[in-house]
Amino acid sequence: MEKSEEERRALIARRGAKKAALTRIKNKMDSTYVNDIEMLKLMIERAQEAFDGYEQLTLDVGDQEDPEPIETTYFECVAAMRNRIVELSGPGPTSSDARSVAPATPHVSSKLKLPNIEMQTFSESRALALENSEGRGDTASGAASKVAVAKAASSSFVTTKPSQDCLYCGKQHKLYACPKFSLASISERLEFVKETKLCKTCLNTHPGKCKFHFRCKECKENHNSLLHVNEEKPSVSLANVNNEPLVLLPTVKVKVISKSGKEIIVKAMLDCASQNSFVTAKLAKELGHPLSPGTTITGVTLNDKCIKHSLQLDIFSCVYPFKTNVKLLVVDKFTKEMLPQTKIDISKIKIPENITLADDSFHIPSKIDILLAANIFFQCLLSQPEELRDPDAAPSLVHTQFGYIVGGDVPSSILKRPAVTLFCQECQTDIRDTMSNFWHTEKVPEIYAEHTSEQQQCEKLFTETVKLEDNQFTVSLPLKIPIYDVNNTLGDSFGLALKRFYNLEKRFQKDQMLYDGYKDSYMNILI
Structure with missing residues (x-):
């Protein structure tokens, strides 16, 4: 089931809180020398809980956020705290000391000083741990399964070996x-x-x-x-000389009417070899007519292309009282450049004065908005006057319902284009791309700083809610989310809390000193 936009924003906000918690722990390790083993153990546990929550929320959000900076922050921070614990324990730890400095995961021996973590080695080990956890056929479902897999990946990056x-x-x-x-x-x-x-x-x-x-x-x-x-990019060799003829494609000016009733004059091309008519998406949007489903077409290279939309449109002639209804397929463009490709010297073409051209600017390169297929081409043909039936004429004049169209071979002598010769031996990479790749490679991990620290938020909450009633001070709890939304945010957390409680009981059963210390330090606070 897809999440609503509000749920996604809430998940992203909670994920940001997890990242901020990891950043605070790392900043504390970088700026302060912590010499309390119990405090370090508590910080490791908090860092692991924050990282587990971050991975779970990333899976729930389902976006493309890169987890690498947070993973680097987490493992560098945990490694630094475990090394600090080993330093504070001193040489030759006893069995009780070994238990006190035991890491949060069962895969790392407490007697070993963790090495510095290289990012490549960590990434390979993390991927391998995740694969192994999937290969064991874990049948857990839902979020608990994802958390278990994430824990397996984060807790076995030191000792897991390829299998x-x-x-x-x-x-x-x-x-x-x-x-x-x-x-x-x-x-x-x-x-x-x-x-x-x-x-x-x-x-x-x-x-x-x-x-x-x-x-x-x-x-x-x-x-x-x-x-x-x-x-x-291969070497480019291009030679273009001015003695090659140009094939002029016949173009006409037609009138179309938009949905609001506005008349628009556009340039169209007559193509007697096409089975479909086309219109540019820009013109279709300007016309505003409702669109219909398109179809699949096949080009000259036998490549199929799916056209999503089509448009039913009336085409009017600007010369004669001629109208035809055409189904146009909507595409971004159907010509690579403007037609004709180069300007033509119209003074060297014999055009009778008593005829009306379908496109009086056929000799000037301009964009084409409509392509009319073969059915329209042959439908609009009219009888040809005797004086214009010259097979050797270049280009040719053809009488149609849109007026006289001009098309065919155009001698190079009447083309207004200079001779062009271009030779490129080698194409090299742009220096800007090289510098951009360099700075991207040298980019340092980002530090996710909070806009307002937790301490400032707590002080503000204290000053706003503290009050004295019956000789007792009361103050609201510093919650990051509203109290009415706590249960909805936490979800079904009873099973996870019960599991942690059982694990704590097992630790107390194995270590009486730890149980006594826990009882003296924390139980008295609750009484």
Whole structure:
């Protein structure tokens, strides 16, 4: 079920709060030397909860936000806090010390000092952890399943090792890390991915839509960078001399009427080789007539193109009392450039003075808004006067319901165009593109700063709501969302809270000192 716009905005706002929480924790680690192990453990737990919530909200929103900056912030922050815990514990920890500095995830030994995390290694391990969690056949459904997968990905990035062989060379690594696959040509890679039915984003097999949002670092499209096809610009060699004749296509000026009754004179082209008539989308919008469903057409290269809309329109002649109703297919444009391609010297063409041209500006390049097909072309033909039946005339004059049209070969001697010779040996990349790619590569991760800190919000809430009643001070709770919307926002959180309570009980059963410390520190506050 698709979410409404209000629900999406609410999810995005909650996701922003999770990102802000991670940023605050990281800023605290960067600016303050925390020497309390319990405080560090609490900060790790809060960071993990914020990151889990961010991943879940990203899946719920379903947009294309890049999670890499937040992931980098989270893992750098957690690694720094765990290293700080190891430093504060001192050399040779006892068994109780080892329990006190144990990380929040079961995959990392508390006796090991975590290394600095490289982004590439982390990304590979994260992708592998997510694949392994899917391969175990987890049957949980809904949001709980997504959270479990996200936790598996974030908690096993240190110790998980590849468990599957490369499909390309058979060795113990993933396909995107295979040196043989990287050395293969781009055509061989594409063919291999197609034959093995792999996902073009993560280079793995999985049901349904890919859960990763990787983008090609070259073109930013939704495919793996190893499958990017370089569109090389070949050397260009173009020679154009002025002794080649021009084929003049017949054009006419016609009158059309808009929905509001306004008369519009536009230029149309008669095409005796087309089975369909066309109109530009710009003119169709200006006319304002209702549109009908289109059809599929086939071009000269046997390529099919689906036309979404069509338009039923009356075409009027500007010369004779002639009208015809035409079904026009709506396209953006049907000629690459204006017609004719170059200006023609009309003084060198023999045009009788007693005829009326269908297009008195046929010799001037201009845009074409309508193309009339063969059925209209032959419908509008009239008898040809005897004096104009000259087979050697170039161009030819043909009598139609729209007036006399001019078309055919035009000798190069009457074309107003200079001789052009262009030779380009090599096309190089623009320096602006190179500099843009350089700055994009050197871009640093963004820090998501809050507009108003939580401390300022709490102080404002305290000053506005604090009051003294019966010798007792009361103040409203500092909630980030309205109290009436808390249950709707949290959803069914009882199961998750109960699971955490059971996990806490197990820890207390294994460690009596931890239970006593918890009881002394927190239970007295609640009493």
